[in-house]
Amino acid sequence: MLELYHAEPASNSLKVLICLKEKGVDFVSHLMDIQAFEQHEPSFLKINPDGQVPVLVHDGGVITESTDINEYLDQVFPSLPLRPQSAIECARMRVLTKYVDEYFRIALSQIGWQLMIHTITDKLSPEEFEAKLARIPREEKREKWRIAAAQGYSHEQMAAWRRTLGEGISKMEAALANGPWLAGPHYSLADIAMFAMAAHMPARFGDIMSESVSPRVMDWHARMKARPAVAAALAMPTPKRG
Amino acid sequence: MLELYHAEPASNSLKVLICLKEKGVDFVSHLMDIQAFEQHEPSFLKINPDGQVPVLVHDGGVITESTDINEYLDQVFPSLPLRPQSAIECARMRVLTKYVDEYFRIALSQIGWQLMIHTITDKLSPEEFEAKLARIPREEKREKWRIAAAQGYSHEQMAAWRRTLGEGISKMEAALANGPWLAGPHYSLADIAMFAMAAHMPARFGDIMSESVSPRVMDWHARMKARPAVAAALAMPTPKRG
Numbered sequence: 001m002l003e004l005y006h007a008e009p010a011s012n013s014l015k016v017l018i019c020l021k022e023k024g025v026d027f028v029s030h031l032m033d034i035q036a037f038e039q040h041e042p043s044f045l046k047i048n049p050d051g052q053v054p055v056l057v058h059d060g061g062v063i064t065e066s067t068d069i070n071e072y073l074d075q076v077f078p079s080l081p082l083r084p085q086s087a088i089e090c091a092r093m094r095v096l097t098k099y100v101d102e103y104f105r106i107a108l109s110q111i112g113w114q115l116m117i118h119t120i121t122d123k124l125s126p127e128e129f130e131a132k133l134a135r136i137p138r139e140e141k142r143e144k145w146r147i148a149a150a151q152g153y154s155h156e157q158m159a160a161w162r163r164t165l166g167e168g169i170s171k172m173e174a175a176l177a178n179g180p181w182l183a184g185p186h187y188s189l190a191d192i193a194m195f196a197m198a199a200h201m202p203a204r205f206g207d208i209m210s211e212s213v214s215p216r217v218m219d220w221h222a223r224m225k226a227r228p229a230v231a232a233a234l235a236m237p238t239p240k241r242g
Numbered sequence: 243m244l245e246l247y248h249a250e251p252a253s254n255s256l257k258v259l260i261c262l263k264e265k266g267v268d269f270v271s272h273l274m275d276i277q278a279f280e281q282h283e284p285s286f287l288k289i290n291p292d293g294q295v296p297v298l299v300h301d302g303g304v305i306t307e308s309t310d311i312n313e314y315l316d317q318v319f320p321s322l323p324l325r326p327q328s329a330i331e332c333a334r335m336r337v338l339t340k341y342v343d344e345y346f347r348i349a350l351s352q353i354g355w356q357l358m359i360h361t362i363t364d365k366l367s368p369e370e371f372e373a374k375l376a377r378i379p380r381e382e383k384r385e386k387w388r389i390a391a392a393q394g395y396s397h398e399q400m401a402a403w404r405r406t407l408g409e410g411i412s413k414m415e416a417a418l419a420n421g422p423w424l425a426g427p428h429y430s431l432a433d434i435a436m437f438a439m440a441a442h443m444p445a446r447f448g449d450i451m452s453e454s455v456s457p458r459v460m461d462w463h464a465r466m467k468a469r470p471a472v473a474a475a476l477a478m479p480t481p482k483r484g
Contacts, residue, residue, distance in 0.1 A: 090313075
């Protein structure tokens with residue numbers, strides 16, 4: 001029995017959805033509305049005290065952190081291996097997934113929250129918003145929401161995160177000179193991790209990721225979208241919002 | 243042929259040194275003085291353009307990031323396995339090493355830099371310091387040094403990082419209720435990752451990690467120190483400083 005608690009097909013939730021679709025395994029989908037802070041409901045905190053999605057539940061065992069979930073899925077469902085057999089290629093894959101987690105995703109998510117926060121907070125009174133914030137288990141996340149909702153991040157800070165995105169795309173452009181896939185000759189969890197972040201970047205960050213700036217990344221992006229598993233993951237539903 | 247570029251036996255360098263000693267494999271040690279910014283020298287940037295240690299070079303292949311280096315070492319030298327065989331235990335191990343990388347080590351390192359930065363900058367003129375900074379490849383690191391050396395981090399920020407350390411130790415105390423080691427019944431890379439950060443904490447952060455606050459963590463700490471490989475790693479040399 002395999003269950004996934006996840007948000008709409010974007011970012012870390014998309015990362016695990018693509019992996020599950022690539023593996024072709026059946027799973028029960030629990031779609032959660034993170035814009036309504038459902039991941040901080042007491043009932044969900046019993047499953048993941050960190051109050052974050054995605055979370056995989058497999059035969060009663062709970063696995064958190066999208067990067068670790070995908071490593072787990074590849075170990076448990078070894079058909080269509082998504083980790084290179086060569087140890088050094090596998091290490092390079094992990095350096096990439098780690099880079100996505102520690103730099104690229106952070107920058108993208110901070111910019112994203114700042115741009116969308118008011119569509120969330122406008123539905124709530126200040127007291128309701130404070131009550132939602134108070135339930136967030138991790139202090140760093142509480143602060144992120146509070147700053148984004150109040151004064152917003154500075155122009156300098158937003159510019160620095162945009163530079164991080166640009167550096168990330170340059171890094172991928174360079175990596176793709178050495179093989180059709182980010183970690184080299186084999187399609188891997190690194191491609192899935194990066195695509196989960198970059199899926200909508202050509203439309204939203206056309207100055208950072210485009211045919212003229214990053215032709216190899218755009219070609220890779222098209223090959224990713226053409227994969228049936230990727231298309232199936234992107235077609236997963238989004239929460240109905242009023 | 244196995245070579246390791248590393249700093250003194252602390253933090254991420256200690257993490258890989260312990261793993262190598264546990265594996266009992268011979269390696270060539272290249273000790274670097276990170277307080278003299280040797281990791282940003284052009285000759286080293288050819289090996290790791292990110293300007294960070296530790297870096298492993300194995301038969302000409304370069305592997306960066308201590309967490310990924312240790313996964314690599316465990317794959318290539320499988321005697322004394324340091325990743326649990328059970329997939330779910332292995333996933334929990336990775337969630338812990340990821341937590342150390344993304345939360346615990348960041349807090350510890352920011353506090354550490356703030357406390358020691360002036361022993362470094364006092365030896366340099368402002369121009370020399372700026373020249374050293376200018377060579378740091380990652381913008382985030384440049385900013386960390388600049389802020390720590392200039393105004394310093396705020397009291398609130400330092401207090402928040404100390405709270406992160408306290409939360410981390412509580413998390414470890416809770417994990418050790420379920421087994422003698424952090425990921426459960428087996429000694430693993432999670433123990434090595436956490437110990438590399440916490441080795442000197444009882445002396446330096448006695449209010450956060452002590453017999454009264456975290457008895458299970460202290461017992462684990464004593465068992466870690468008693469391991470010959472851990473003792474050998476801790477006994478590795480430190481750069482001679484004037």
